[in-house]
Amino acid sequence: MNRDTSRDLYDRALGVLPGGVNSSVRAAPQPYPTFVRKGDAGRVVDADGNKYVDWVMGLGPLLLGHDVPESVQSAIQRRASEGPMYGMPTEVEVEHAEFIARHVPSVEMVRFVNSGTEATVSAVRLARGYTGRDKIVVMESGYHGAQESTLVEGGGEGATPSSPGIPESFAEHTLTVPFNDEEAASEVFAEHGDDIAAVLVEPILANKGIVEPEAGYHETLRDLTEDHGALLVFDEVITGFRVGGLSCAQGEYGITPDLTTFGKVIGGGFPIGAIGGRTEIMEEFTPSGDVFQAGTFSGHPVTMAAGLETLTYAAENDVYEHVNSLGERLRDGLRDVVAERAPAYSVVGTDSLFKVVFTRDGEAPRNGADVGRANVQRWNRVFRPEMREAGIMLSQNQFESQFVSASHTETDVEETIEAYRDAL
Known part of the structure; x- marks a missing residue:
């Protein structure tokens, strides 16, 4: 060749x-x-x-x-022909958010961003702002984008940054546990429960060879977070609208997280990310709340059209x-x-x-x-x-x-x- x-x-x-x-x-x-x-x-x-x-x-x-498909291509071309972007709201971003909220069990409100990384960064900030706590629990070998809070290596409290350029102080607030280890998750909450803002977990480890959850594992995480006043955040950047169809992996497993991050499929091949969750949590984002989050290209009309038409086509065909x-x-x-x-x-x-x-x-x-x-x-x-x-x-x-x-x-x-x- x-x-x-x-x-x-x-x-x-x-x-x-x-x-x-x-x-x-x-x-x-x-x-x-x-x-x-x-x-x-x-x-x-x-x-x-x-x-x-x-x-x-x-x-x-x-x-x-x-x-x-022609319907998706037409929507993309129509939006692009009307002007690349405006820095102001458009109807299609409302329609896209309505579609996601209508089909994903845990989602009442959506904030669109521009990548899966930006979605997880914003979700971690929101969880910390909502709970008033700093520590985040993540899975060893899990991946949540190129962000400082989760680019760590090592176990438990001994996690250190996995890349130069990240201050050690970021890793001090990140606790790691092995995926599918209910005992380790219980132990970290027993020791740090009052300081944990959220557990951030992929429903399936999809950047590490594809590792599925064992029966009862996500239920344990759900119970631990509820018992200690922390948030359960599902990272569905990969699994969202791919595993479990329109209800995503959380629908497949019957788990209702507090927040969900999305990316990939919801953009129809264009750059996108999103955070979705309960209204009382999501409204902590500015301008309705105090947790700052903004982006010039967020809700880009061409991306919104591509993503919405992709999901609509998938639902109807x-x-x-x-x-x-x-x-x-x-x-x-x-x-x-x-x-x-x-x-x-x-x-x-x-x-x-x-x-x-x-x-x-x-x-x-x-x-x-x-x-x-x-x-x-x-x-x-x-x-x-x-x-x-x-x-x-x-x-x-x-x-x-x-x-x-x-x-x-x-x-x-x-x-x-x-x-x-x-x-x-």
């Missing part, structure tokens, strides 16, 4: 972009990333004209795939039935391949998320540390390049999720399963 143009573009990019990219994960593939020219249904075409079945799907936002059935077919086929070729590995995922984690004992991971102990380098340096050469584009490393879209077909699924069989 000729990839000379991607190599040359990366060479040029290294001279003007740090690491040659604008988001770190894009540089993970060795020896250089694939530069994409365009999308085509469930596939992408790279700068050299090579075509791949695309399971990256923008790292999650493209629920409908690269073939945007059996999109979730299609993507979830393909996801299950993929996982079933991959389980057969793994049982035959690599029984120590684990097939993980739900609904339209899937991944093969190169575990060493055949046990599905129950927390991020289990994924970290997998054969990560074999996945990254040997397996993924072989899949790319076979015309299958997987996420950039062992940890990122892979996504099914409405544009994918049974043919895409079968080609992918066979490529896994050959590569393993």
